[in-house]
Amino acid sequence: MAKTIKSRAKAKGGEVTVKALISHPMETGLRKNKKTGKNFPAHFIQEVTASANGKQVLVAEWGGAVSKNPYLSFKYNGKAGDKVTISWVDNKGEKDSATTSVR
Amino acid sequence: MKRRSFLKGTLAGSTVAIAASAGLLAPSQVLAAWPKAAFEAKNIQDAIKGVAGTDATVASADIKIKAPDIAENGAVVPVTVSSTIAGAESIAIVIAKNGTPLAANFKLSSLAKGYVSTRVKMGKTSDVIAVVKAGGKVYSAKKEVKVTIGGCGG
Structure with a gap:
């Protein structure tokens, strides 16, 4: 699968800020295809999991109201050198995962 | 030498695939817990109830919502939500007038700080309502965002 996650993590004073961009259409299922008159089928990320050094930090449950090519940022107690893994699963069962080290 | 670089090339290509298959066993198991009813709820009360367990929220000044006053593109x-409430378990973002108000719910572990940022x-x-669950209580804060061009439908 093509790489869909771009992430960056930076430590500052015992706190790590993680920023991630995921490329995904985030189709709500309500938008109309003008050519066919039918709605585009729903296709959005339902769950994003983030962990640091194998320990779960955050689980994000998303609906179709999250923007296309979603951006996610969060903070946790950690340090430089931590391995931050971000993975997502969408409503079609597609998924991806990426790991970055904290700078 | 040639062989070495060939190996490197294949390795780089396959790590992504391995990472994807190895890292995602856990989330797909968790996925069963995705609160379908809450995301499909048509009103704010049901949406909040679906993620927080109750719709009785207490307005709190400890929750800060950072969002534009006027959004040119809906x-x-x-939206950035930060909370200084101790022991926050989850932060939900609810858009009051969307067809399905619940946009996102972030479940925080003890490692995570009360801070999430995303785009909706x-x-x-x-x-925009932020709902923070902490210690069995549910707190909320809201901020109005004016939208000049809607982001739903097309």
């Missing part, structure tokens, strides 16, 4: 509205779609001018 399809991409940056907004159909029209509406309140």
Whole structure:
């Protein structure tokens, strides 16, 4: 699968800020295809999991109201050198995962 | 030498695939817990109830919502929620006037700080409500965002 996650993590004073961009259409299922008159089928990320050094930090449950090519940022107690893994699963069962080290 | 670089090339290509298959066993198991009813709820009360367990929220000044006063493009509205409430378990973002108000729910572990930032779609001018669950209580705060071009439908 093509790489869909771009992430960056930076430590500052015992706190790590993680920023991630995921490329995904985030189709709500309500938008109309003008050519066919039918709605585009729903296709959005339902769950994003983030962990640091194998320990779960955050689980994000998303609906179709999250923007296309979603951006996610969060903070946790950690340090430089931590391995931050971000993975997502969408409503079609597609998924991806990426790991970055904290700078 | 040639062989070495060939190896490197294949390795780089396959790590992504391995990472994807190895890292995702856990989330797909968790996925069963995705609160379908809450995300499909058509009103704010049901949406909040679906993620927080109750719709009785207490307004709190400890929750800060950072969002634009006027969003030119409703399809991409940056929203940042930060809370100083101790022991926050989850932060939900609810868009009051969207067809399905619940946009996102972030479950925080003890490692995570009370801070999340993302971008959401907004159909029209509406309140953005942040719902923070901590220690069995549910707190909320809201901020109005004016939308000049809606982000739903097309």
